[in-house]
Amino acid sequence: MTAQTIQESKKGRRFRLWWQSVWSRFDDVPLLGWLVGALVAVGLEYAVGRPFAQLLGMRKSPALFGFLFILKEPWLIPSAIVYVAVMYILPIAAVAKVTAAVANKTAAAMLRISTLLSVAIHLVLLYAVLHIWTDVLPYRLIVVKLTLIAIVITLSLNVVNGYMGEFSCSHPGFISLGAYGASVVTILLFDDPGPWLFPLALIVGGIVAAIGALLVAIPSFRTRGDYLAIISLAFTFIIKSFMENMEFVGGPRGLGGQPNWASLPVVFVVTIIAIWVINNFVRSILGKALNAVRDNEAAADAMTVNTRRTKMTAFLFSAFWAGVAGGLLAHVLAFINPASFGLQKLAEVLAMVYFGGLNSVVGSIVGAVSLNLLGEMLRPLEIWKWIVIPLMLILMMIYRPTGLVAFKEFDIVALLQPKKTTKGDE
Amino acid sequence: MNKRVVVSILLLLVLSVLLTACGGGGSDVIRIGINAPLTGDNPKVGEGTKYAAEMWLEDINAAGGLDVGGKKYQVELVIEDNEYKAESATKANTKLITQDEVLLIIGPQSSQQAVPAGGVANDNKTPMISPWSTNPNTTKDRPWVFRTPFLDPFQGPVIANFAAEQFGATKAAVLYDVASDYPKGLAEFFKQAWEEKFGEGSVVAFESFTTKDQDFSAQLTKIKESGADFIFTPQYYSEVPLIVQQAHELGWDKPIVGSDSWGSAELVNLCGDDCDGLFFSTHYAAAGATGATKEFIDRYNAKYGYVPDDVGALTWDTLLIAQTAIQNCGKITGDLAVDRECVRDALANIKDFHGITGDMTFTPEGDPIKCAVIVRISDAGEFEFFKQVCP
Numbered sequence: 001m002t003a004q005t006i007q008e009s010k011k012g013r014r015f016r017l018w019w020q021s022v023w024s025r026f027d028d029v030p031l032l033g034w035l036v037g038a039l040v041a042v043g044l045e046y047a048v049g050r051p052f053a054q055l056l057g058m059r060k061s062p063a064l065f066g067f068l069f070i071l072k073e074p075w076l077i078p079s080a081i082v083y084v085a086v087m088y089i090l091p092i093a094a095v096a097k098v099t100a101a102v103a104n105k106t107a108a109a110m111l112r113i114s115t116l117l118s119v120a121i122h123l124v125l126l127y128a129v130l131h132i133w134t135d136v137l138p139y140r141l142i143v144v145k146l147t148l149i150a151i152v153i154t155l156s157l158n159v160v161n162g163y164m165g166e167f168s169c170s171h172p173g174f175i176s177l178g179a180y181g182a183s184v185v186t187i188l189l190f191d192d193p194g195p196w197l198f199p200l201a202l203i204v205g206g207i208v209a210a211i212g213a214l215l216v217a218i219p220s221f222r223t224r225g226d227y228l229a230i231i232s233l234a235f236t237f238i239i240k241s242f243m244e245n246m247e248f249v250g251g252p253r254g255l256g257g258q259p260n261w262a263s264l265p266v267v268f269v270v271t272i273i274a275i276w277v278i279n280n281f282v283r284s285i286l287g288k289a290l291n292a293v294r295d296n297e298a299a300a301d302a303m304t305v306n307t308r309r310t311k312m313t314a315f316l317f318s319a320f321w322a323g324v325a326g327g328l329l330a331h332v333l334a335f336i337n338p339a340s341f342g343l344q345k346l347a348e349v350l351a352m353v354y355f356g357g358l359n360s361v362v363g364s365i366v367g368a369v370s371l372n373l374l375g376e377m378l379r380p381l382e383i384w385k386w387i388v389i390p391l392m393l394i395l396m397m398i399y400r401p402t403g404l405v406a407f408k409e410f411d412i413v414a415l416l417q418p419k420k421t422t423k424g425d426e
Numbered sequence: 427m428n429k430r431v432v433v434s435i436l437l438l439l440v441l442s443v444l445l446t447a448c449g450g451g452g453s454d455v456i457r458i459g460i461n462a463p464l465t466g467d468n469p470k471v472g473e474g475t476k477y478a479a480e481m482w483l484e485d486i487n488a489a490g491g492l493d494v495g496g497k498k499y500q501v502e503l504v505i506e507d508n509e510y511k512a513e514s515a516t517k518a519n520t521k522l523i524t525q526d527e528v529l530l531i532i533g534p535q536s537s538q539q540a541v542p543a544g545g546v547a548n549d550n551k552t553p554m555i556s557p558w559s560t561n562p563n564t565t566k567d568r569p570w571v572f573r574t575p576f577l578d579p580f581q582g583p584v585i586a587n588f589a590a591e592q593f594g595a596t597k598a599a600v601l602y603d604v605a606s607d608y609p610k611g612l613a614e615f616f617k618q619a620w621e622e623k624f625g626e627g628s629v630v631a632f633e634s635f636t637t638k639d640q641d642f643s644a645q646l647t648k649i650k651e652s653g654a655d656f657i658f659t660p661q662y663y664s665e666v667p668l669i670v671q672q673a674h675e676l677g678w679d680k681p682i683v684g685s686d687s688w689g690s691a692e693l694v695n696l697c698g699d700d701c702d703g704l705f706f707s708t709h710y711a712a713a714g715a716t717g718a719t720k721e722f723i724d725r726y727n728a729k730y731g732y733v734p735d736d737v738g739a740l741t742w743d744t745l746l747i748a749q750t751a752i753q754n755c756g757k758i759t760g761d762l763a764v765d766r767e768c769v770r771d772a773l774a775n776i777k778d779f780h781g782i783t784g785d786m787t788f789t790p791e792g793d794p795i796k797c798a799v800i801v802r803i804s805d806a807g808e809f810e811f812f813k814q815v816c817p
Binding site: 059060063068078081082085137138139141142143146240241244245251252253254256257260329332333334335336337338339340344376379380382383385386 | 438465466507509520521525538545563604606610611636
């Protein structure tokens with residue numbers, strides 16, 4: 001018994017050592033190198049992905065690394081592994097390693113010129129990767145779009161639930177307000193609207209949500225903790241009932257036929273703006289004040305923090321972005337109805353925030369992406385999916401109560417730095 | 427180490443070729459997508475869909491494949507779970523169309539999923555037939571989207587006419603869920619039809635409640651005092667028993683009439699004797715059915731242990747319509763765009779299809795013209811055929 005466990009742990013350690021030795025070879029690869037590698041990989045897939053997949057006995061390239069079918073057709077598991085290895089892992093690793101020296105020099109040079117330039121080039125590369133990857137299969141496109149929207153929603157909720165430390169349940173209401181607000185602008189207000197209207201519509205959606213937030217904030221910020229949670233939950237129900245009784249937006253039948261303007265570049269740009277603005281917000285003085293309010297409101301007040309204004313601003317800010325995300329969502333789906341923005345949505349959003357990590361921009365991104373992709377990959381499991389995912393959440397709450405990547409600052413400049421010396425990863 | 431990696435990849439490659447050689451299908455395969463709520467708020471609907479689809483596939487396999495233009499094709503069903511969510515239904519439809527490359531899609535069942543999913547199907551020029559959705563937006567301005575249930579603007583007048591003739595009623599009361607799109611829509615169509623017959627104000631009580639309400643005594647008291655001749659309540663099987671029992675407790679002894687949402691085996695289980703003798707309109711009557719309908723019900727009952735409700739029957743009809751359309755197409759070229767267009771045209775041209783839920787022909791909108799059935803709940807708790815009403 002003991003001998004066996006020792007042997008196993010030996011094996012485990014050997015694997016870990018092997019893994020570390022492999023990983024340490026890539027210590028000197030900067031983000032730029034990885035992105036270039038990914039670009040080459042998706043380009044390769046774009047060019048020869050389909051014939052290669054057919055060679056391996058699959059009908060098409062696996063959309064999400066093969067997870068969609070290996071659960072139903074397990075004999076395709078080796079094919080999926082080979083495909084992922086040859087199409088993604090090997091090219092990315094090879095290109096990243098080969099270009100490491102050049103990429104480091106370029107990254108350093110770009111940062112010397114201006115941070116903004118460096119950020120812009122990285123983003124363009126990231127977008128190119130996403131664009132090519134989703135271009136291969138339209139199914140990936142909708143998954144990526146909805147995932148990006150989920151990032152905005154999760155981030156905006158994290159401002160309240162993470163940085164401000166309150167438990168707000170009103171997010172589905174804000175998303176709903178934003179979705180309806182933006183849809184009213186694009187469908188009902190203009191006869192023949194052009195795409196130029198879309199940014200305006202999104203902002204209107206955000207403002208409508210912020211006004212809703214003001215309505216819930218005025219009475220509820222006299223309370224804290226559980227009471228705020230209950231009031232905000234009530235708000236979600238009020239918005240749902242309100243929309244159900246508004247005939248001009250379709251009542252319970254919902255509102256459909258939104259113009260198809262939420263293309264990948266639009267969703268990508270909005271998501272990047274949201275991440276940038278929210279990240280700056282939480283790192284600003286106001287963001288620090290928010291943390292102070294969370295940790296001890298009385299102390300913060302004594303230290304001249306205007307707690308009421310701070311909380312109010314953060315709440316409206318959070319609602320605004322939820323509203324913008326709602327507007328995007330409405331235009332991706334081209335249909336919204338009040339029932340979509342109920343308790344189930346709330347559970348989803350909360351799960352993404354707490355899974356990813358409180359008080360952390362990276363955490364929100366990680367949470368939104370992982371739960372979205374996981375939900376998609378495990379869908380073939382049908383009912384078992386609803387056992388696997390909650391189980392993961394429970395384990396997460398036991399072993400990492402604050403989430404995967406909690407309480408970390410998102411330092412963009414550090415991320416873009418060249419990596420010359422072989423330092424440990426963070 | 428590099429050698430090891432290369433060797434393991436080569437091994438995997440060999441393994442994958444070997445495995446797919448035994449597992450892979452041939453090229454003469456027709457794939458049909460099923461977009462159903464297998465999990466989420468309404469799994470029973472998804473289950474009925476899946477079971478009907480599996481029964482249909484059994485038939486096809488027993489015949490050695492689907493015969494199109496003298497050639498047998500294997501049929502593969504790709505069943506996707508839409509979790510009863512609009513987002514997932516959209517994703518599932520995109521996956522079915524672009525990833526699984528299905529010829530056509532059956533589903534989604536509920537309008538909440540069928541409306542957005544229909545948009546995806548229409549944009550991708552893939553035929554889609556929803557067996558259950560009654561929201562006009564599902565097929566509106568979408569030449570590629572069809573449905574098999576009759577629409578609420580038809581069902582409303584059917585019930586109004588039936589109640590006027592059967593009970594000699596002139597004053598109607600309506601009790602419906604204001605937060606759910608199907609009951610609300612139908613309640614309004616019924617009101618409109620009734621007022622056309624008997625004039626403004628003949629619907630003496632138009633009472634509403636909200637989803638998951640359990641206590642209807644306030645509304646029922648109002649209805650009782652309004653002097654209505656009967657109550658029309660287009661609710662689901664979970665609410666109808668409560669409404670009927672509470673009405674009886676309040677001393678209501680006049681008729682209560684329902685719509686196709688009553689047609690679930692669960693209704694009688696929950697309602698007990700209270701529902702005996704009540705009428706509702708629906709797509710087909712299980713008890714006393716004859717011919718193909720009876721055959722379907724008996725087979726389903728024997729296989730899965732319960733009498734199929736209207737979702738199962740409508741899905742069955744939808745699959746047979748799809749089959750007919752594919753066969754009418756004449757040949758499968760293998761070019762998806764061509765085949766899909768051919769199936770769409772064949773669907774639009776279907777005339778007098780004999781289904782177990784009645785004969786149907788599609789309008790240019792993709793909605794069927796078909797008859798409704800009035801069912802009486804017998805004293806034994808069975809859904810008895812009472813009358814057929816045709817447009």
